[in-house]
Amino acid sequence: MNFRERWRLAGIIALQMRFDGFLKNNPGNMARIKENPEKISRSIRSSSRVNSILSVFMIIMLAALTIGVTGFDASIGDLNVRLAVGFSFFMVLAFVLIFLLNLTTTTGFFTSGAMKLPSILPLSRKELESLAVLAFTRVFIAPAILTVTLFPAACFVLFGPLAGFVALIGCLATVSVSLRSLIGFSRWFETKMLSSDESKIGTIVRIAATIGLVVGIMSVYMLSSYIPYIVQGVIMFAESFNGTYLVLSVLFPFSFGFLASAVTPGVTFQDLMIPLVSGGMSLLYGLIALVFYRQSGKLLRGLAIGGVSTGRTGPLREISIETRTPIIAVIRKDLKMATKSVGSAIVYAIPIFLMIMLYPMIRGMSQDGPLHSITAMTAIAYANLFGGLTVVSVMMFDTQGASIHEGLPLSSRLVLKGKTAISIIPYTMTMLFIALLLSLFNPITPLVILIPILAIPLGYAVPMSVGAAMYRYKGGGRAVAINLAADQKMALIAGFVGAVVGLGPLLGFGIVMIMTGSQIFSLATQALVTFGIVLMAHFQIPKLLKD
Amino acid sequence: MVAVSVERLVKSFGSLVAVNNVTFEVREGEIYGLLGPNGAGKTTTIKCLMGLLDPDSGSTHIYHVNSLENPIEAKKLVGYVPEEHQLYDSLTPRELFEFIASIRQLPKDKTNKRIGEMVKALDFEKYYDSMIVTLSQGNKQKTMLISALLHAPKLLILDEPFSGLDVRTSKIIKDIIQIHVDNGGSVLLSTHVMEVAQGLCDRVGIIDDGVLVGEGTLSELRAQAKEESATLEKLFLRLTEQEEEVQVGVDALREALSE
Numbered sequence: 159m160n161f162r163e164r165w166r167l168a169g170i171i172a173l174q175m176r177f178d179g180f181l182k183n184n185p186g187n188m189a190r191i192k193e194n195p196e197k198i199s200r201s202i203r204s205s206s207r208v209n210s211i212l213s214v215f216m217i218i219m220l221a222a223l224t225i226g227v228t229g230f231d232a233s234i235g236d237l238n239v240r241l242a243v244g245f246s247f248f249m250v251l252a253f254v255l256i257f258l259l260n261l262t263t264t265t266g267f268f269t270s271g272a273m274k275l276p277s278i279l280p281l282s283r284k285e286l287e288s289l290a291v292l293a294f295t296r297v298f299i300a301p302a303i304l305t306v307t308l309f310p311a312a313c314f315v316l317f318g319p320l321a322g323f324v325a326l327i328g329c330l331a332t333v334s335v336s337l338r339s340l341i342g343f344s345r346w347f348e349t350k351m352l353s354s355d356e357s358k359i360g361t362i363v364r365i366a367a368t369i370g371l372v373v374g375i376m377s378v379y380m381l382s383s384y385i386p387y388i389v390q391g392v393i394m395f396a397e398s399f400n401g402t403y404l405v406l407s408v409l410f411p412f413s414f415g416f417l418a419s420a421v422t423p424g425v426t427f428q429d430l431m432i433p434l435v436s437g438g439m440s441l442l443y444g445l446i447a448l449v450f451y452r453q454s455g456k457l458l459r460g461l462a463i464g465g466v467s468t469g470r471t472g473p474l475r476e477i478s479i480e481t482r483t484p485i486i487a488v489i490r491k492d493l494k495m496a497t498k499s500v501g502s503a504i505v506y507a508i509p510i511f512l513m514i515m516l517y518p519m520i521r522g523m524s525q526d527g528p529l530h531s532i533t534a535m536t537a538i539a540y541a542n543l544f545g546g547l548t549v550v551s552v553m554m555f556d557t558q559g560a561s562i563h564e565g566l567p568l569s570s571r572l573v574l575k576g577k578t579a580i581s582i583i584p585y586t587m588t589m590l591f592i593a594l595l596l597s598l599f600n601p602i603t604p605l606v607i608l609i610p611i612l613a614i615p616l617g618y619a620v621p622m623s624v625g626a627a628m629y630r631y632k633g634g635g636r637a638v639a640i641n642l643a644a645d646q647k648m649a650l651i652a653g654f655v656g657a658v659v660g661l662g663p664l665l666g667f668g669i670v671m672i673m674t675g676s677q678i679f680s681l682a683t684q685a686l687v688t689f690g691i692v693l694m695a696h697f698q699i700p701k702l703l704k705d
Numbered sequence: 706m707v708a709v710s711v712e713r714l715v716k717s718f719g720s721l722v723a724v725n726n727v728t729f730e731v732r733e734g735e736i737y738g739l740l741g742p743n744g745a746g747k748t749t750t751i752k753c754l755m756g757l758l759d760p761d762s763g764s765t766h767i768y769h770v771n772s773l774e775n776p777i778e779a780k781k782l783v784g785y786v787p788e789e790h791q792l793y794d795s796l797t798p799r800e801l802f803e804f805i806a807s808i809r810q811l812p813k814d815k816t817n818k819r820i821g822e823m824v825k826a827l828d829f830e831k832y833y834d835s836m837i838v839t840l841s842q843g844n845k846q847k848t849m850l851i852s853a854l855l856h857a858p859k860l861l862i863l864d865e866p867f868s869g870l871d872v873r874t875s876k877i878i879k880d881i882i883q884i885h886v887d888n889g890g891s892v893l894l895s896t897h898v899m900e901v902a903q904g905l906c907d908r909v910g911i912i913d914d915g916v917l918v919g920e921g922t923l924s925e926l927r928a929q930a931k932e933e934s935a936t937l938e939k940l941f942l943r944l945t946e947q948e949e950e951v952q953v954g955v956d957a958l959r960e961a962l963s964e
Binding site: 477478479480481482483484486487488490491494495558559560561562564565566567568569634705 | 752755756757759776777778780781783784785786787789790791792793794795796799800801802803804805806807808809810811813816817820821824830833849852853
């Protein structure tokens with residue numbers, strides 16, 4: 159079978175993987191797929207297109223910013239190390255991007271049955287291996303191709319053909335290492351996630367891994383704003399200690415960065431050991447990357463055909479069960495599931511992520527003088543946007559049990575209330591964190607701290623509104639599962655609805671502040687509007703739902 | 706008393722009419738089999754009955770509760786095992802049963818006794834604390850079955866309950882269905898396994914291309930098809946006008962396989 163034919167077949171397998179993944183992540187669509195198959199099909203196409211476009215956009219932005227900062231920002235270090243660190247940094251970021259943005263798809267690859275059919279066809283082991291690798295590659299082809307073309311091409315034009323060539327080898331090695339790491343980690347992660355280990359340590363490992371992962375995925379979108387600071391930080395750190403550059407030139411992917419810098423016309427290193435060591439290590443890493451590529455093929459074949467083994471039975475315990483009220487049962491079930499999946503852990507991670515994002519913003523604003531109400535309002539607006547995302551993340555838990563839900567006398571209202579109850583916790587935590595941050599940076603009056611405190615009741619209205627909007631949009635009012643990873647459009651809608659609902663009290667605050675200049679009146683208005691919105695959410699939103 | 710009543714049900718998906726003016730009843734204390742080839746409209750009919758799909762027209766009732774207008778009340782009376790097994794994969798059966806018992810607000814002692822007996826009867830003890838995703842198809846089916854029976858429903862709706870099951874589990878499920886009916890319950894069973902339907906069902910409805918082409922007991926269907934000693938399979942093929950089609954297909958296959 160020639161490459162073209164294999165590539166075509168791999169495309170079919172990759173499409174099936176996406177299709178399986180979409181239905182697995184949105185089982186609510188299973189029952190309704192016949193109603194509007196074109197819509198589901200369009201949805202799958204558009205969500206994978208949005209994912210690809212986002213990845214492509216991120217790579218382009220990273221490449222442009224890295225080259226801009228390292229090639230032309232003379233305020234950061236000397237040209238040789240700036241280039242070396244910049245080149246390396248792009249590879250590190252590309253690794254992080256490819257690894258984190260594709261992890262959920264990759265874990266799905268091992269549970270998808272897409273490779274089962276080819277495995278019973280008269281194909282050689284080598285052909286199957288190649289098909290598995292190609293199908294896998296096609297899933298993240300866009301960022302991979304861009305990584306190995308865009309950045310090296312830019313380096314070729316701006317820093318000469320040799321630098322471009324080294325960058326190309328470095329990027330190829332990065333993609334290969336990402337692929338291998340992705341497969342290894344996915345295997346470990348899938349096994350860990352599917353373990354029914356109820357020990358506290360097991361649960362902590364699961365939660366820690368998922369939170370780390372989710373914060374990582376979300377941080378990828380923010381990394382670009384910090385490139386100059388990170389490059390500067392690395393250079394400052396390196397210059398504080400003798401021999402750091404030499405040590406860095408040994409490490410992957412810095413060896414490629416230092417080699418690319420060394421072969422750039424006009425760039426010299428005083429310490430000749432740096433280009434020599436980086437050259438030798440680049441060669442070694444290139445070979446390792448080649449080995450990794452081959453290993454990936456073998457692992458993929460084995461995993462894709464055999465899957466991850468998780469079947470086990472534990473010691474027999476008492477059969478009896480504990481019953482609770484329906485609302486508590488919904489909440490408990492969702493919380494249990496939250497400790498067992500990556501997507502679900504986003505709920506825990508959102509306040510942490512928001513703090514990472516808001517800290518530099520509030521700190522920056524405090525440098526111009528005491529903090530005004532506008533800082534608190536901006537922070538709350540961000541929190542409302544993420545409050546919308548939180549409830550959708552809780553809705554992701556229902557991407558499983560459609561068969562159970564179908565038979566249970568469970569009203570959409572009760573389901574939404576359960577999701578809302580879970581979302582209130584991170585929302586409240588976020589508002590308390592914002593109040594804490596504001597209090598740390600010299601607010602103009604202590605009353606500023608009250609703005610996020612008064613916003614806490616919106617922790618009920620925001621998720622109720624967003625949830626109802628999602629159910630109306632996706633299920634015609636019925637409670638359905640939403641999956642952010644598979645359908646990023648829903649994230650945009652959720653963020654938008656959350657932000658709009660949360661805007662009312664802030665607008666009230668702002669208008670009264672402009673009219674009266676009184677913090678007390680403004681806070682009172684904020685509280686009144688909040689109260690009104692909460693009442694409306696409580697009494698009107700259930701009318702939008704359907705059982 | 707009528708357990709299920711489906712009247713003039715119509716459901717289309719775009720230009721495809723999946724269920725076309727279907728009317729039937731399931732009487733209290735009987736096992737009613739909904740038979741039909743793949744894609745005939747059996748599952749769509751059941752999903753409309755459960756209030757999971759909105760029909761274009763017609764009405765559905767479960768013990769006189771309109772299941773389209775009041776699906777929650779209807780579901781309280783039903784134990785439903787759908788064809789697809791979309792369970793909460795990351796929970797264990799124990800956690801799942803706790804969830805279901807809580808939603809249905811079942812009394813603890815009675816439920817525990819019931820679970821204990823069912824788990825033992827289905828030889829399910831050793832899987833009780835395993836994550837559902839790790840269970841085999843048969844064990845997932847057992848999980849679904851226990852879930853559906855947990856509240857001692859008046860009506861059992863089973864959509865293709867015998868797919869992929871071993872002999873032991875199939876036998877147990879057949880016995881469970883019989884015991885359920887002996888205790889006064891009713892069963893609506895969708896299947897395309899004719900032997901099962903013939904051995905188990907009191908009455909059957911044969912659905913083809915969304916239309917109910919025949920209904921009644923085996924002897925009533927024989928009379929309808931004018932075939933005195935025909936098996937249900939033969940009657941099914943006759944009523945769905947597939948006899949000739951099947952013969953043509955078999956002949957073509959015989960020729961293809963002999964080459």
